[in-house]
Amino acid sequence: MIIKLGLSALLISSTLFATSDMSKWIRPNEVPQPKDNKLTKDRIELGKLLYFDKRLSASDKISCATCHAPKRGWTDLVPVSKAVGAGRGPRNSPTVLNTAYLRRLFWDGRAKSLEQQALGPIEADVEMNMPLEVLIPKLQKIQGYVKLFNKAYPNEGGINNKTLAKAIASFERTVLSTTAPFDKYAMGDTKAISKKAAKGYKVFIGKAHCADCHDKFNFTDGSFHNIGLKDGDLQGKDLGRYNLKRRAAWYGVFKTPTLRDVTKSGPYFHDGSVKTLTEAATICASGGRYKNGVKNKSTYIEDRHLTQTEISQIVAFMKTLTGPDMKLKIPTKFPQ
Amino acid sequence: MKKIVTTLLVAGALSVTLSAKNWVVNQKGKTFIPSKLTVHVGDTITFDNSDPFAHNAYTDDEANEFDVGMQPTGKETHMKIKSKESFNVECAIHPNMLLEVTVE
Numbered sequence: 001m002i003i004k005l006g007l008s009a010l011l012i013s014s015t016l017f018a019t020s021d022m023s024k025w026i027r028p029n030e031v032p033q034p035k036d037n038k039l040t041k042d043r044i045e046l047g048k049l050l051y052f053d054k055r056l057s058a059s060d061k062i063s064c065a066t067c068h069a070p071k072r073g074w075t076d077l078v079p080v081s082k083a084v085g086a087g088r089g090p091r092n093s094p095t096v097l098n099t100a101y102l103r104r105l106f107w108d109g110r111a112k113s114l115e116q117q118a119l120g121p122i123e124a125d126v127e128m129n130m131p132l133e134v135l136i137p138k139l140q141k142i143q144g145y146v147k148l149f150n151k152a153y154p155n156e157g158g159i160n161n162k163t164l165a166k167a168i169a170s171f172e173r174t175v176l177s178t179t180a181p182f183d184k185y186a187m188g189d190t191k192a193i194s195k196k197a198a199k200g201y202k203v204f205i206g207k208a209h210c211a212d213c214h215d216k217f218n219f220t221d222g223s224f225h226n227i228g229l230k231d232g233d234l235q236g237k238d239l240g241r242y243n244l245k246r247r248a249a250w251y252g253v254f255k256t257p258t259l260r261d262v263t264k265s266g267p268y269f270h271d272g273s274v275k276t277l278t279e280a281a282t283i284c285a286s287g288g289r290y291k292n293g294v295k296n297k298s299t300y301i302e303d304r305h306l307t308q309t310e311i312s313q314i315v316a317f318m319k320t321l322t323g324p325d326m327k328l329k330i331p332t333k334f335p336q
Numbered sequence: 337m338k339k340i341v342t343t344l345l346v347a348g349a350l351s352v353t354l355s356a357k358n359w360v361v362n363q364k365g366k367t368f369i370p371s372k373l374t375v376h377v378g379d380t381i382t383f384d385n386s387d388p389f390a391h392n393a394y395t396d397d398e399a400n401e402f403d404v405g406m407q408p409t410g411k412e413t414h415m416k417i418k419s420k421e422s423f424n425v426e427c428a429i430h431p432n433m434l435l436e437v438t439v440e
């Protein structure tokens with residue numbers, strides 16, 4: 001199934017064509033989909049219901065949308081999320097926007113697909129706190145869901161871990177950025193962004209080296225870095241990807257986030273410790289929050305000796321990566 | 337007869353040594369070039385880095401495990417094919433980089 005990207009996006013991908021040095025910013029023609037979970041209307045609609053259904057949590061009060069809310073940049077706008085009960089998750093809630101294009105999910109990249117990712121937060125005690133061996137029978141008792149699962153995934157055993165993950169992943173794959181002012185600029189409309197933002201773009205791809213990581217259409221190359229947010233070594237702190245495997249290069253590294261719709265999804269970084277884009281850009285382009293003594297600080301993080309003016313130009317540019325919210329009808333009635 | 341066998345053995349050993357090849361894989365534009373290789377046990381792979389930033393090639397495949405560590409621009413690293421098992425090489429920084437190595 002081809003996802004409708006909206007008229008303006010279609011215009012961009014087919015009618016016009018980009019100048020060569022701008023082509024890498026243009027949206028790929030297709031949304032990546034796994035062979036065994038191609039997008040269909042039934043799957044997307046089912047996934048949407050599940051995404052917004054609070055009965056997927058132990059308390060019946062939290063859905064995926066609680067921490068990844070469409071009106072809050074598909075995140076929750078707090079440093080770290082409130083969980084079921086009193087706890088808080090250890091990391092900033094990442095946006096769902098354009099996750100279809102990512103090959104690693106979660107801040108530490110521990111999931112290789114949205115299907116792998118989808119069930120994690122449901123079971124996590126600091127998130128929805130709902131063991132699948134409780135959730136699956138709970139959903140199986142809801143006749144409306146039984147019908148919808150059989151329709152969306154015929155011959156896949158009805159409601160089970162796999163079909164649940166596939167359905168939620170299908171909806172998430174449709175959460176896509178819309179045409180932002182920079183997209184029009186990239187297509188040759190020189191007036192689509194301000195002169196200040198255009199200067200910011202040059203600094204972004206040049207002197208500041210932002211595009212070394214915030215690269216291509218989704219403004220991330222999917223790379224992992226330790227950007228020096230914490231002092232010294234990380235004893236007792238979040239070790240990031242190093243938790244998956246004790247690989248030296250993974251010590252304290254986290255995923256490069258997308259910059260699409262970035263104005264909607266603060267606070268920033270894996271620990272949500274930064275409120276403004278100015279501060280975020282300053283940290284990245286000045287060699288990290290802590291310049292020296294950070295164990296395994298990324299060699300991509302260096303002091304680029306930017307002026308205040310250049311930082312503000314970069315911020316003006318980043319603001320042009322925000323487009324209008326995608327069209328979405330949030331379900332109000334759920335299967336019974 | 338014994339002599340012939342010995343000669344054959346020596347010749348066989350020689351041909352293995354002589355045919356061990358070094359393959360060069362460049363890391364450029366955050367991709368491995370080439371992205372697929374067919375090699376033999378005993379061969380070596382040299383990794384170049386033409387990008388203006390670091391890469392870190394590795395595999396978790398047990399039989400041919402290696403990790404070249406952080407490889408800055410212009411530096412060369414090497415690995416040797418130890419076992420007849422095909423494997424994938426990734427970059428520890430850029431998981432989107434993939435090199436498929438078929439061992440024959």
Ligand SMILES: [Cu+2]
Pocket residue numbers: 366390391392427428429430433
């Ligand atoms: Cu790399």
